[in-house]
Amino acid sequence: MTQNDDILIVGGGLNGPVLALALAKSGFGVTILDAAERDTHTDPDFDGRSYALALASCRLLAAIDIWDKIEDQAQPMREIKVSDGRAGEGPSPWILHFDHREMEEGPMGHMIEDRVLRTALQDAIDAHPAITHLTGARVTAQEVGPSGVTLTLASGDTLSGGMLVGADGRQSGTAARAGIGRKGWGYGQTAVVCAVSHEKDHGGIAHQFFMPAGPLAILPLTQRRSSIVWSETDARAAELMSMDDAAFLDALRPAFGSFLGEIALTGKRFSYPLGLTLADSFIAPRIALVGDAAHGVHPIAGQGLNAGLRDVAALAEVLADARRRGEDPGSAGPLGRYQQWRRFDTTTLAIATDTFNRLFSNNNPALRLVRDIGMAAVNSVPGLRTTFMREAAGLTGDLPRLMRG
Amino acid sequence: MQTATNTVDPSEIAKFEAMAAEWWDTEGKFKPLHMLNPCRLDYITTQIAAEFGRDLSTEAPFAGLRILDIGCGGGLLCEPMARLGADVVGVDAAARNIPVAQVHAEQSGLTIDYRVGTAEDMAADGEQFDVVLNMEVVEHVADPLGYLTACQQLLKPGGLHICSTINRNAKSFAMAIVGAEYVMRWLPKGTHEWSKFITPDELFDLLRKAGLTPEDRKGFQFNPVTWGWRISDRDLSVNYVTAATKPV
Numbered sequence: 001m002t003q004n005d006d007i008l009i010v011g012g013g014l015n016g017p018v019l020a021l022a023l024a025k026s027g028f029g030v031t032i033l034d035a036a037e038r039d040t041h042t043d044p045d046f047d048g049r050s051y052a053l054a055l056a057s058c059r060l061l062a063a064i065d066i067w068d069k070i071e072d073q074a075q076p077m078r079e080i081k082v083s084d085g086r087a088g089e090g091p092s093p094w095i096l097h098f099d100h101r102e103m104e105e106g107p108m109g110h111m112i113e114d115r116v117l118r119t120a121l122q123d124a125i126d127a128h129p130a131i132t133h134l135t136g137a138r139v140t141a142q143e144v145g146p147s148g149v150t151l152t153l154a155s156g157d158t159l160s161g162g163m164l165v166g167a168d169g170r171q172s173g174t175a176a177r178a179g180i181g182r183k184g185w186g187y188g189q190t191a192v193v194c195a196v197s198h199e200k201d202h203g204g205i206a207h208q209f210f211m212p213a214g215p216l217a218i219l220p221l222t223q224r225r226s227s228i229v230w231s232e233t234d235a236r237a238a239e240l241m242s243m244d245d246a247a248f249l250d251a252l253r254p255a256f257g258s259f260l261g262e263i264a265l266t267g268k269r270f271s272y273p274l275g276l277t278l279a280d281s282f283i284a285p286r287i288a289l290v291g292d293a294a295h296g297v298h299p300i301a302g303q304g305l306n307a308g309l310r311d312v313a314a315l316a317e318v319l320a321d322a323r324r325r326g327e328d329p330g331s332a333g334p335l336g337r338y339q340q341w342r343r344f345d346t347t348t349l350a351i352a353t354d355t356f357n358r359l360f361s362n363n364n365p366a367l368r369l370v371r372d373i374g375m376a377a378v379n380s381v382p383g384l385r386t387t388f389m390r391e392a393a394g395l396t397g398d399l400p401r402l403m404r405g
Numbered sequence: 406m407q408t409a410t411n412t413v414d415p416s417e418i419a420k421f422e423a424m425a426a427e428w429w430d431t432e433g434k435f436k437p438l439h440m441l442n443p444c445r446l447d448y449i450t451t452q453i454a455a456e457f458g459r460d461l462s463t464e465a466p467f468a469g470l471r472i473l474d475i476g477c478g479g480g481l482l483c484e485p486m487a488r489l490g491a492d493v494v495g496v497d498a499a500a501r502n503i504p505v506a507q508v509h510a511e512q513s514g515l516t517i518d519y520r521v522g523t524a525e526d527m528a529a530d531g532e533q534f535d536v537v538l539n540m541e542v543v544e545h546v547a548d549p550l551g552y553l554t555a556c557q558q559l560l561k562p563g564g565l566h567i568c569s570t571i572n573r574n575a576k577s578f579a580m581a582i583v584g585a586e587y588v589m590r591w592l593p594k595g596t597h598e599w600s601k602f603i604t605p606d607e608l609f610d611l612l613r614k615a616g617l618t619p620e621d622r623k624g625f626q627f628n629p630v631t632w633g634w635r636i637s638d639r640d641l642s643v644n645y646v647t648a649a650t651k652p653v
Binding site: 026027146147321322324325326327328331332333336337 | 429430431432439442443446447450461462463464484485486487488489512513514
């Protein structure tokens, strides 16, 4: 048989390695091409984010033998409290409350720091005999033939595989080279991200305050630390980034409140401009897009990585099924099934988070009333609240096998 | 044995490539077949693996098995079987399909022995196979018992015969002829002749008369909500599939 069984993945961040590990488990040979050098990923200053991993995402990581390596550094999220903040007044008492005790599956998710997850994934792909990990490998051309794809690298080397997966983020070169257009818009908002340590125990409770300029999330990390995601107008965010630590904490305190006692910064601040992007198609001949390359959602509900991991689990399942029944995994049939499965789901998510953000990033008294009534309504109906929690835990919809636990 | 390369006239290759592209276009003329194919393949691969003790998670699980696909068309079943390691012969009475299937197999890097002919011709030649795939053919033949007897003769003792077709009842008339041919225009009008459709009990009876032992039957059920097919244990009301073995 001359057909190339290998799958090429461009992008070595989070989705790429998770997909590689899932595919390798089904017998595929995988090559990951990462434009960055390995050290970039494991440098603690590379990415200051933490992720709210939904329960379904944790199950996927367990299925590829990553979860047991990071579980002790993950903070279970037992409750989520949502409140509507008023500028300069600090948050009002919480008006929407999700408690995992109302849901049989346990914690709604876990907080994990980017550097922890990233390092575990880099180690796992480097150790796996069926995965080739090329770092500092920049793709300059991709050519699609009737039975495979050939990539040309900046070094002049070429690589061939039966199909190509673009896991290369919002600026996906894979999508651009395939002629897949994308729609997107910015919000004029930037998220300022940092970790703080605090005097009192957070009790595994995540807080989301909806402030007029944008949401402020306080997400529990291990060891009396929390991850702060503070979304502000671009101008205000630039101001916050330029402040020294003491001035930044003075700006943060009124919004943060005093419920965790004294707070202190534990590292650098990072900033991420917020925007929404959606690829016109998630597939092209011999090509599939996953994660931000396919769809970047506003990180308002912590659903960006979770949605990406759902793509990964769905694609891994479609390709494994195709291989088991003798189909050509990179052919139009399996890729069409992946697109059909994922595109509707992610478009819905993009629209929902966009609507949510527009509704909440606003000081209009009428909208305020609407959202207060809405949150009170959700809060007072236990069945509805459980539905929201199961949605946040990623347990709704047509769940890939790898996420069913 | 004829191979893919030595039977195609080079001047005709472009034409055959275009026809192959049409056969393999999942959104084109053969879309209904492409939609059904994963479901058919799931049944076929599971039955073969169970009958011959093969593990589908391994590399080339069907290595060493000789498989015949009758009515192979563009090779939608032959290629998966070859990819799983089987030694595959595809036969089709329509001569125009053969070079088309050959061209596509070559593009896919697979070696498949495609021939023009019928099951009866091959049985007369004394060919023998471990597996005979007889999918959506029996409802088109003039003499089903004679045809199934030829299929039986093509099997080695202990061999496996998989046969799918369409049930004969009001629902299958509505779905396969009114629905697929007239309303959805999935298939050309006149593809099917309802009176030739066979019920599962009639097929089991014919299989026994042909010298085979029926082992299993399942339905292929279309779900209009997900717009896809699935295997059903109970609903054999329209499309269904059977497995039978040749006594040792």
